[in-house]
Amino acid sequence: EPEVTQTPSHQVTQMGQEVILRCVPISNHLYFYWYRQILGQKVEFLVSFYNNEISEKSEIFDDQFSVERPDGSNFTLKIRSTKLEDSAMYFCASSRLEAFFGQGTRLTVV
Amino acid sequence: KNEVEQSPQNLTAQEGEFITINCSYSVGISALHWLQQHPGGGIVSLFMLSSGKKKHGRLIATINIQEKHSSLHITASHPRDSAVYICAVSMDSNYQLIWGAGTKLIIKP
Numbered sequence: 001e002p003e004v005t006q007t008p009s010h011q012v013t014q015m016g017q018e019v020i021l022r023c024v025p026i027s028n029h030l031y032f033y034w035y036r037q038i039l040g041q042k043v044e045f046l047v048s049f050y051n052n053e054i055s056e057k058s059e060i061f062d063d064q065f066s067v068e069r070p071d072g073s074n075f076t077l078k079i080r081s082t083k084l085e086d087s088a089m090y091f092c093a094s095s096r097l098e099a100f101f102g103q104g105t106r107l108t109v110v
Numbered sequence: 111k112n113e114v115e116q117s118p119q120n121l122t123a124q125e126g127e128f129i130t131i132n133c134s135y136s137v138g139i140s141a142l143h144w145l146q147q148h149p150g151g152g153i154v155s156l157f158m159l160s161s162g163k164k165k166h167g168r169l170i171a172t173i174n175i176q177e178k179h180s181s182l183h184i185t186a187s188h189p190r191d192s193a194v195y196i197c198a199v200s201m202d203s204n205y206q207l208i209w210g211a212g213t214k215l216i217i218k219p
Contacts, residue, residue, distance in 0.1 A: 037151070
């Protein structure tokens with residue numbers, strides 16, 4: 001069964017450092033998404049990506065965040081200068097008709 | 111603003127019981143998703159519905175578009191069903207999902 005793969009599963013970083021979260025979507029999917037879930041809170045939409053550009057983004061997705069599909073297979077979320085409040089579980093998803101989710105990357109900013 | 115409301119927030123039941131989790135939303139949608147989040151945090155998509163009913167094993171999902179309501183049922187519940195079940199809706203094909211707060215289900219042996 002096809003699956004969305006995220007790496008790393010857990011990342012610890014110091015405040016102010018840049019992090020890159022990686023996702024390998026399902027190969028024939030067209031839409032790609034990042035969501036996050038702060039511990040104990042709802043899952044929140046960050047950004048959607050289609051045709052090599054951002055199609056929607058939320059208020060959370062400010063200038064500290066960026067996404068790329070550098071090589072046609074990976075889909076990355078970069079946080080330029082991490083803050084303590086960026087600590088969360090980050091989920092990648094891809095879809096063609098139905099969305100498939102990765103297992104998430106737990107980001108801990110210390 | 112579309113809100114997705116789930117009930118109950120927490121549910122504890124005995125093994126074998128029939129489980130129902132409800133989801134209501136406030137505007138027109140293109141699809142409704144039921145997802146399962148395991149204790150480790152990973153999310154698994156259980157169903158995507160735009161009308162009617164779907165069944166997969168012991169899981170059944172129904173949706174009533176007119177009433178803007180969906181239910182997830184688990185028959186013959188088992189401790190391994192213990193997880194958080196999340197309802198999410200999309201208003202277009204862009205999958206900007208709007209998420210409910212989740213229902214934490216505990217099935218006791």
